[in-house]
Amino acid sequence: MARVAASLGISTNRARRLAHTALPAGFASALTGPRVVLVEGATDAAVFGALLDTPVLAVGGKHVLPLAVAVARAHGVDVAAVVLDGDDEHHRAHHGTRRVRDALTGVPVHVLAGDLEAALAGWAGFTEALRRTGSTPGDKDPAAYATAARSAPPPRDGDLAAVVDRITGEVARQARADLTGPATGPPDPSPGPAAG
Numbered sequence: 755m756a757r758v759a760a761s762l763g764i765s766t767n768r769a770r771r772l773a774h775t776a777l778p779a780g781f782a783s784a785l786t787g788p789r790v791v792l793v794e795g796a797t798d799a800a801v802f803g804a805l806l807d808t809p810v811l812a813v814g815g816k817h818v819l820p821l822a823v824a825v826a827r828a829h830g831v832d833v834a835a836v837v838l839d840g841d842d843e844h845h846r847a848h849h850g851t852r853r854v855r856d857a858l859t860g861v862p863v864h865v866l867a868g869d870l871e872a873a874l875a876g877w878a879g880f881t882e883a884l885r886r887t888g889s890t891p892g893d894k895d896p897a898a899y900a901t902a903a904r905s906a907p908p909p910r911d912g913d914l915a916a917v918v919d920r921i922t923g924e925v926a927r928q929a930r931a932d933l934t935g936p937a938t939g940p941p942d943p944s945p946g947p948a949a950g
Contacts, residue, residue, distance in 0.1 A: 758824040773825055776818050782825060784811055789832040789928060791921060792822050794839060798870050800896040804903035805918050808834055808925050820857045834928055835862045835921045839869040862924050864917045876912030 755770045764772075773782070791810045793799050799812035813822040816838045823833050836858055841851055855863050866873045871891045874880050883906035884891065889898035909915035 755828070757828040758821070761824040761827065762820060772821055776814065776821055777825065778812065778814050781811065781813070781822065782829060784809075785826055785829045785831045787831065788932065789834040789925065790826055791835045791837065792819060792826070792833055793837045794819070796896040797894050797899045798837060800900035801870065801874070801903045802837060802918075802921075804900050805908070806921060806925070808921075816851060816854045819854050823858060823861055832928060833861045834925045835864055837864045837866065837917060837921070840865045840867050841869060862920070864920060866917065867913045873912070873914040873917075877906065877909040877914055879906035880909070882906070
Protein backbone atom coordinates (compact mmCIF):
# COMPACT_ATOMS: atom_id res chain seq x y z
CA MET A 755 0.00 0.00 0.00
CA ALA A 756 3.01 2.27 0.48
CA ARG A 757 3.64 2.26 -3.29
CA VAL A 758 0.02 3.25 -3.95
CA ALA A 759 0.26 6.05 -1.36
CA ALA A 760 3.53 7.33 -2.78
CA SER A 761 2.24 7.38 -6.36
CA LEU A 762 -0.85 9.34 -5.27
CA GLY A 763 0.98 11.62 -2.84
CA ILE A 764 -1.20 10.60 0.13
CA SER A 765 -0.64 8.79 3.41
CA THR A 766 -0.54 4.99 3.54
CA ASN A 767 -3.55 4.96 5.86
CA ARG A 768 -5.57 7.10 3.44
CA ALA A 769 -4.54 4.94 0.48
CA ARG A 770 -5.59 1.80 2.36
CA ARG A 771 -8.93 3.36 3.31
CA LEU A 772 -9.59 4.53 -0.27
CA ALA A 773 -8.65 1.16 -1.76
CA HIS A 774 -11.17 -0.56 0.52
CA THR A 775 -13.99 1.96 0.19
CA ALA A 776 -13.70 3.55 -3.27
CA LEU A 777 -12.80 0.60 -5.48
CA PRO A 778 -15.33 -2.14 -6.28
CA ALA A 779 -15.19 -5.25 -4.09
CA GLY A 780 -12.77 -7.75 -5.57
CA PHE A 781 -10.94 -5.20 -7.71
CA ALA A 782 -7.46 -6.14 -6.49
CA SER A 783 -8.11 -9.88 -6.78
CA ALA A 784 -9.26 -9.38 -10.40
CA LEU A 785 -5.81 -8.05 -11.31
CA THR A 786 -4.45 -11.35 -12.55
CA GLY A 787 -3.06 -10.79 -16.05
CA PRO A 788 0.00 -8.99 -17.29
CA ARG A 789 -2.15 -6.01 -18.34
CA VAL A 790 -5.63 -4.60 -17.99
CA VAL A 791 -7.85 -1.91 -19.49
CA LEU A 792 -9.63 0.22 -16.89
CA VAL A 793 -13.03 1.82 -17.52
CA GLU A 794 -15.50 3.82 -15.46
CA GLY A 795 -18.49 1.53 -14.97
CA ALA A 796 -20.06 -1.87 -15.47
CA THR A 797 -21.63 -1.11 -18.86
CA ASP A 798 -18.28 0.20 -20.15
CA ALA A 799 -16.62 -3.00 -18.94
CA ALA A 800 -19.31 -5.12 -20.58
CA VAL A 801 -18.89 -3.48 -23.99
CA PHE A 802 -15.10 -3.14 -24.02
CA GLY A 803 -14.71 -6.60 -22.48
CA ALA A 804 -16.66 -8.03 -25.42
CA LEU A 805 -14.60 -6.09 -27.97
CA LEU A 806 -11.07 -6.52 -26.58
CA ASP A 807 -8.89 -9.55 -25.91
CA THR A 808 -7.45 -7.87 -22.82
CA PRO A 809 -9.18 -8.03 -19.41
CA VAL A 810 -11.33 -4.96 -18.78
CA LEU A 811 -12.19 -3.85 -15.26
CA ALA A 812 -14.70 -1.26 -14.08
CA VAL A 813 -13.49 0.99 -11.29
CA GLY A 814 -16.76 2.59 -10.19
CA GLY A 815 -16.39 6.04 -11.72
CA LYS A 816 -13.85 8.33 -13.33
CA HIS A 817 -12.85 9.89 -9.99
CA VAL A 818 -11.44 6.51 -8.88
CA LEU A 819 -9.27 5.91 -11.97
CA PRO A 820 -6.00 7.35 -10.56
CA LEU A 821 -6.36 5.12 -7.48
CA ALA A 822 -7.19 2.08 -9.64
CA VAL A 823 -4.11 2.67 -11.82
CA ALA A 824 -1.90 2.94 -8.71
CA VAL A 825 -3.35 -0.28 -7.23
CA ALA A 826 -2.91 -2.15 -10.53
CA ARG A 827 0.71 -1.02 -10.80
CA ALA A 828 1.35 -1.99 -7.16
CA HIS A 829 0.10 -5.49 -8.04
CA GLY A 830 2.55 -5.64 -10.96
CA VAL A 831 -0.17 -5.29 -13.61
CA ASP A 832 0.38 -2.91 -16.52
CA VAL A 833 -2.52 -0.64 -17.36
CA ALA A 834 -2.76 -0.95 -21.13
CA ALA A 835 -5.28 1.87 -21.40
CA VAL A 836 -7.93 3.84 -19.57
CA VAL A 837 -11.26 4.70 -21.21
CA LEU A 838 -13.49 7.40 -19.82
CA ASP A 839 -16.49 9.41 -20.90
CA GLY A 840 -15.81 12.90 -22.20
CA ASP A 841 -19.27 13.95 -21.08
CA ASP A 842 -21.04 16.95 -22.49
CA GLU A 843 -18.99 20.14 -22.55
CA HIS A 844 -21.72 21.84 -20.51
CA HIS A 845 -22.01 19.08 -17.94
CA ARG A 846 -20.05 19.43 -14.71
CA ALA A 847 -18.63 15.92 -15.20
CA HIS A 848 -16.71 17.24 -18.22
CA HIS A 849 -14.45 19.15 -15.81
CA GLY A 850 -13.92 15.93 -13.85
CA THR A 851 -12.84 14.24 -17.08
CA ARG A 852 -10.19 16.89 -17.61
CA ARG A 853 -8.90 16.60 -14.01
CA VAL A 854 -8.73 12.79 -14.18
CA ARG A 855 -7.03 12.82 -17.58
CA ASP A 856 -4.42 15.25 -16.25
CA ALA A 857 -3.83 13.02 -13.19
CA LEU A 858 -3.20 9.89 -15.27
CA THR A 859 0.43 10.07 -16.32
CA GLY A 860 2.20 7.33 -18.21
CA VAL A 861 -1.06 5.60 -19.20
CA PRO A 862 -2.77 5.85 -22.59
CA VAL A 863 -6.09 7.60 -21.89
CA HIS A 864 -8.96 7.41 -24.37
CA VAL A 865 -11.83 9.82 -23.94
CA LEU A 866 -15.14 9.03 -25.63
CA ALA A 867 -16.63 12.09 -27.33
CA GLY A 868 -19.72 12.02 -25.12
CA ASP A 869 -20.61 9.03 -23.01
CA LEU A 870 -20.77 5.31 -23.76
CA GLU A 871 -24.38 5.48 -24.95
CA ALA A 872 -23.50 8.24 -27.44
CA ALA A 873 -20.64 6.09 -28.76
CA LEU A 874 -22.91 3.05 -28.98
CA ALA A 875 -25.48 5.07 -30.95
CA GLY A 876 -22.88 5.28 -33.74
CA TRP A 877 -22.49 1.48 -33.84
CA ALA A 878 -25.05 0.35 -36.40
CA GLY A 879 -25.53 -3.25 -35.24
CA PHE A 880 -25.46 -2.69 -31.50
CA THR A 881 -28.90 -1.15 -31.00
CA GLU A 882 -30.62 -3.96 -32.91
CA ALA A 883 -28.62 -6.59 -31.04
CA LEU A 884 -29.50 -4.90 -27.75
CA ARG A 885 -33.18 -4.83 -28.70
CA ARG A 886 -33.00 -8.60 -29.33
CA THR A 887 -31.92 -9.05 -25.70
CA GLY A 888 -35.11 -7.28 -24.60
CA SER A 889 -33.18 -4.29 -23.30
CA THR A 890 -32.71 -0.65 -24.34
CA PRO A 891 -29.79 1.77 -23.91
CA GLY A 892 -31.71 3.47 -21.10
CA ASP A 893 -31.73 0.23 -19.09
CA LYS A 894 -27.91 0.27 -18.85
CA ASP A 895 -27.94 -3.50 -18.23
CA PRO A 896 -24.31 -4.75 -18.32
CA ALA A 897 -25.27 -8.35 -19.20
CA ALA A 898 -27.46 -7.17 -22.10
CA TYR A 899 -24.74 -4.77 -23.28
CA ALA A 900 -22.17 -7.60 -23.28
CA THR A 901 -24.50 -9.95 -25.17
CA ALA A 902 -25.29 -7.27 -27.75
CA ALA A 903 -21.63 -6.29 -28.16
CA ARG A 904 -20.64 -9.93 -28.73
CA SER A 905 -23.46 -10.62 -31.22
CA ALA A 906 -23.39 -7.39 -33.25
CA PRO A 907 -21.01 -6.98 -36.17
CA PRO A 908 -17.89 -5.16 -34.87
CA PRO A 909 -18.00 -1.37 -34.99
CA ARG A 910 -16.35 -0.20 -38.22
CA ASP A 911 -16.37 3.56 -37.87
CA GLY A 912 -17.10 6.27 -35.35
CA ASP A 913 -15.69 7.09 -31.95
CA LEU A 914 -16.06 3.59 -30.47
CA ALA A 915 -14.30 1.88 -33.40
CA ALA A 916 -11.43 4.38 -33.21
CA VAL A 917 -10.94 3.84 -29.46
CA VAL A 918 -11.04 0.04 -29.83
CA ASP A 919 -8.51 0.21 -32.70
CA ARG A 920 -6.12 2.41 -30.67
CA ILE A 921 -6.35 0.18 -27.59
CA THR A 922 -5.84 -2.98 -29.66
CA GLY A 923 -2.72 -1.43 -31.20
CA GLU A 924 -1.35 -0.37 -27.82
CA VAL A 925 -1.95 -3.80 -26.29
CA ALA A 926 -0.20 -5.45 -29.24
CA ARG A 927 2.74 -3.06 -28.91
CA GLN A 928 2.94 -3.76 -25.17
CA ALA A 929 2.82 -7.53 -25.76
CA ARG A 930 5.67 -7.25 -28.27
CA ALA A 931 7.64 -5.21 -25.75
CA ASP A 932 7.11 -7.99 -23.19
CA LEU A 933 8.85 -10.35 -25.61
CA THR A 934 11.52 -8.09 -27.06
CA GLY A 935 12.08 -5.34 -24.51
CA PRO A 936 10.71 -1.80 -24.35
CA ALA A 937 9.44 -0.21 -27.54
CA THR A 938 11.63 2.45 -29.08
CA GLY A 939 8.82 4.96 -29.53
CA PRO A 940 6.50 6.53 -26.98
CA PRO A 941 2.92 5.32 -26.58
CA ASP A 942 0.27 7.00 -28.69
CA PRO A 943 -0.48 10.14 -26.67
CA SER A 944 -3.72 10.93 -28.50
CA PRO A 945 -6.51 10.97 -25.93
CA GLY A 946 -9.28 10.67 -28.53
CA PRO A 947 -11.65 13.07 -30.19
CA ALA A 948 -12.98 14.80 -27.07
CA ALA A 949 -9.64 15.57 -25.47
CA GLY A 950 -9.94 19.23 -26.41
